[in-house]
Amino acid sequence: MKIVVVLSGGLDSTVLLADLHHKGHDLLALSVNYGQRHRLELAAAESIAKDYRVPWHLAHLGTARELLGGSSQTSDDVPVPHGHYTDETMKQTVVPNRNMILLALAGALAISRKADAIAYAAHAGDHAIYPDCRPAFTEALAPVFVLADWRPITLLTPFIAWLKADIVRRGGQLAVPFERTYSCYEGEAEHCGACGTCVERQEAFALAGLPDPTTYRLAHA
Amino acid sequence: MKIVVVLSGGLDSTVLLADLHHKGHDLLALSVNYGQRHRLELAAAESIAKDYRVPWHLAHLGTARELLGGSSQTSDDVPVPHGHYTDETMKQTVVPNRNMILLALAGALAISRKADAIAYAAHAGDHAIYPDCRPAFTEALAPVFVLADWRPITLLTPFIAWLKADIVRRGGQLAVPFERTYSCYEGEAEHCGACGTCVERQEAFALAGLPDPTTYRLAHA
Numbered sequence: 202m203k204i205v206v207v208l209s210g211g212l213d214s215t216v217l218l219a220d221l222h223h224k225g226h227d228l229l230a231l232s233v234n235y236g237q238r239h240r241l242e243l244a245a246a247e248s249i250a251k252d253y254r255v256p257w258h259l260a261h262l263g264t265a266r267e268l269l270g271g272s273s274q275t276s277d278d279v280p281v282p283h284g285h286y287t288d289e290t291m292k293q294t295v296v297p298n299r300n301m302i303l304l305a306l307a308g309a310l311a312i313s314r315k316a317d318a319i320a321y322a323a324h325a326g327d328h329a330i331y332p333d334c335r336p337a338f339t340e341a342l343a344p345v346f347v348l349a350d351w352r353p354i355t356l357l358t359p360f361i362a363w364l365k366a367d368i369v370r371r372g373g374q375l376a377v378p379f380e381r382t383y384s385c386y387e388g389e390a391e392h393c394g395a396c397g398t399c400v401e402r403q404e405a406f407a408l409a410g411l412p413d414p415t416t417y418r419l420a421h422a
Numbered sequence: 423m424k425i426v427v428v429l430s431g432g433l434d435s436t437v438l439l440a441d442l443h444h445k446g447h448d449l450l451a452l453s454v455n456y457g458q459r460h461r462l463e464l465a466a467a468e469s470i471a472k473d474y475r476v477p478w479h480l481a482h483l484g485t486a487r488e489l490l491g492g493s494s495q496t497s498d499d500v501p502v503p504h505g506h507y508t509d510e511t512m513k514q515t516v517v518p519n520r521n522m523i524l525l526a527l528a529g530a531l532a533i534s535r536k537a538d539a540i541a542y543a544a545h546a547g548d549h550a551i552y553p554d555c556r557p558a559f560t561e562a563l564a565p566v567f568v569l570a571d572w573r574p575i576t577l578l579t580p581f582i583a584w585l586k587a588d589i590v591r592r593g594g595q596l597a598v599p600f601e602r603t604y605s606c607y608e609g610e611a612e613h614c615g616a617c618g619t620c621v622e623r624q625e626a627f628a629l630a631g632l633p634d635p636t637t638y639r640l641a642h643a
Contacts, residue, residue: 263482297533298526298570305522312518338569345566348559349519 203227203316204357205307206255210246212382212402213322216372217360218253221320223375228255229314231307235262235296238388245383252378260306283395300333301342304356308346311354318355319346326365326401336361365401366408373411380414394419424448424537425578426528427476431467433603433623434543437593438581439474442541444596449476450535452528456483456517459609466604473599481527504616521554522563525577529567532575539576540567547586547622557582586622587629594632601635615640 204221208214208230221228230250232243243259250257300323307319327334339358347353360368372379386396393399394417406413425442429435429451442449453467464480471478521544528540548555560579568574581589593600607617614620615638627634 261482261484263484296530298530301526301529301566301570302523305519305526308522309517309519332569332571335569338566341565341569344562345522345559348553348556348562349522350553 204318204320205229205311205316207303207307207321208232208246210242211384213368215249215382216368216377217322219375219377222253230255230257231310233260233303239386242383308349312350318357320357322360323358324360324363365405369405369409392417425539425541426450426532426537428524428528428542429453429467431463432605434589436470436603437589437598438543440596440598443474451476452479452531454481454524460607463604529570533571539578541578543581544579545581545584586626590626590630613638
């Protein structure tokens with residue numbers, strides 16, 4: 202199957218890429234620069250795609266800060282909240298309609314390159330704060346991709362019912378280079394260790410019982 | 423109702439803006455620069471939004487030519503086909519997944535500005551060549567917008583069953599400044615008169631029985 206993988210350069214989408222690669226699919230990776238604070242993930246995505254010899258595409262969403270404003274991830278005025286990922290404050294990290302935008306762009310690439318499917322790595326841990334990571338959102342979007350072109354496109358979300366620890370476990374089996382994935386919302390070279398995604402990342406390795414190769418500025422208590 | 427209108431600067435979306443404005447809604451207009459050959463429509467959109475005193479937002483999709491390639495409207499290598507809009511050759515003007523991308527961006531604006539709805543001007547004449555203008559596509563997309571945020575957003579497509587002549591007629595009733603709307607796929611200052619949209623535009627005025635104020639380089643026979 203020819204599949205466009207939405208690759209952020211974070212842990213989840215990297216394991217997704219590795220898993221689909223392992224299954225022998227013909228892959229294309231798409232990353233999107235939407236002015237995110239954590240732009241370093243794009244360099245991670247490029248290097249990971251290269252590793253797996255998957256053609257990498259980068260789309261730029263200019264002036265997206267205006268459209269996507271009000272989130273800590275697209276506005277310099279909103280600080281990145283620290284603490285646990287499921288805290289109410291984490292809603293400040295929500296970029297409005299991000300997944301529909303990313304998937305619509307992936308759809309364009311899938312149509313123009315005649316791919317059969319689009320894959321993205323939404324997982325169960327995201328549901329509480331991201332409306333567009335809910336299974337109901339994905340289920341609603343799938344029929345749209347069937348109609349977006351004259352030829353149907355399948356929307357694959359194999360991790361939708363998984364916890365992040367399950368993704369780490371699967372990544373471990375596939376020898377994913379975790380140390381080269383980038384999660385931190387602060388966007389500095391070193392993972393901060395204190396923002397929601399850093400806390401979640403550390404917990405996932407602990408729950409999976411795997412060593413976390415990430416260097417954190419501040420290790421989670 | 424607070425509504426984000428997808429405003430291309432062409433005839434259809436301008437009449438939609440005028441119609442919703444006439445009905446007293448609180449409007450925001452969104453145009454998208456996706457590297458289209460007919461970029462002049464963006465200047466038309468800006469000036470029309472200003473006329474109606476509607477705040478105008480422009481989103482830029484950089485490097486979209488790569489994603490959206492293979493269409494005459496995003497590639498310099500593919501010439502704009504001349505002839506009737508419903509001819510097979512007109513499929514070359516299809517920009518892959520354009521409407522999902524535009525609507526996803528409109529969704530982001532609607533979420534960040536707390537709008538209740540998104541409106542776009544897909545009409546019955548588009549169905550034959552644009553998969554993403556089919557009523558089934560719109561019907562599939564509506565439930566996605568209900569779930570894209572914690573607060574539901576309504577997708578409005580009031581022209582979905584109208585012919586372009588019906589839109590021209592409605593525009594006539596509302597005294598829409600047709601001469602300032604821009605349709606031509608060639609993208610020159612003067613409408614070419616020969617590309618699919620120019621042919622369709624001329625026909626719509628003729629069918630509506632209204633004078634066409636557009637200057638065409640080449641009038642349709």
